[in-house]
Amino acid sequence: MTAIGSTVTIDVSVDQEKNCQGSIGAGETRADVRHTDATLYLRGDEQYWRTALKQQPGAAEETAAKLRDKWVKMPANDATTAGVCDKQGFVAAMDEDESERQGMKRGSTTEVNGEEALKLTKETSGGEKLSLYVATEGEPYILKTTTEGGKNPGGVTFSDYGETVNPQQPPADETVDMKELAGEQQT
Structure with a gap:
């Protein structure tokens, strides 16, 4: 980011x-x-x-x-x-106009952190290229997102789904x- x-x-x-x-x-x-x-x-x-x-x-x-x-x-x-x-708000903010997800093109299968992922892409109305990498085995979790072009290029990688998070109050x-x-x- x-x-x-x-x-x-x-x-x-x-x-x-x-x-x-x-x-x-x-x-x-x-x-x-x-x-x-x-x-x-x-x-x-x-x-x-x-x-x-x-x-x-x-x-x-x-x-x-x-x-x-x-x-x-x-x-x-x-x-x-x-x-x-x-996490949900963060993912939603990357795609504020949910219609951007509609019409995504199916790409090739690739690997994200050792997991097989299907790449989905779409050119947004703002001239950005949005890519989602979705796990092909088990639950179809988003493993990675990237945005190219536009005002806020960057990427986010997601991993360790289902792991317990137990932060302690300082x-x-x-x-x-x-x-x-x-x-x-x-x-």
Whole structure:
């Protein structure tokens, strides 16, 4: 995936209830992510938080130092991280106009991470080429998606379907609540 001139990498394990754990990276920065009990937590170094908070001039430096290496409890509606642990939403966002899936052309059989997959392709109305790689054995899971051309070229690989995801809530003494921190800065 490409976002604002830099490559974004997301490596998370997700279940049907949106519980997840893994990491998010952008360029040289990286943060650990957990979503459990309907709460999202991120933990990054000071550089990660400086980059993430650059839209808040002045407060970014001070806030980044407070958040360094802490688990940050994020608001449930935070737009920048809301979809990280929502596999269904993530897949749907790649194909917001569901009609794009209609008329996909069947391609050749190929291999994705050691699994046989059927490649389905379609040119979208926006000039992008959408490719879905679907498992040919067992459940027809999506193993990989790619988008070429257009504004957001990139790809996502899915694996380990059916694996248990059991993220633990971080300890209270290692957690900072973003809503509480925002309240401190307004007073």
